[in-house]
Amino acid sequence: MRIGEVRYLTDDRDDPKPRNELSIFRGGNGDWYVGVSPEGAMGLGQFVRICTSGGAASSCPALVQAVSDAYVALAAQAEAGCSIPDPQMTAPAEEALYRALVASHPALQRGLVRCLHCGAVCVVDVAKCFREGWPLCCEHTMTLVTK
């Protein structure tokens, strides 16, 4: 795998092995290379060069932007520790913000919540609650226990 190369394995799970994967990397010349390689072949496949000056940059600038966007999307997923993009997944920057918020206060780190109606308590992942909402009990939102 080249430095900075991102890959995406086909979603066709019924294909015989080796399955194909999409590879995108930026060459030393600054141009994009988009290709298809057999899974595990370390990007040694067939590539198309997308020039960032002249070439596609002149004849089809939107293609250069689209490849750049695809690269950024795959790189962000790889950074989040997930090689298969999940549309439900929170953007890494947003997730980092939630984690920083949780780290800012002991009550958020503890994640203890209480139902003010029946007194039930439970421990939650506060960052997950920021993303998806706080737990409900007795048809009301549970309250963070701060002391």
Ligand SMILES: [Zn+2]
């Ligand atoms: Zn309750």
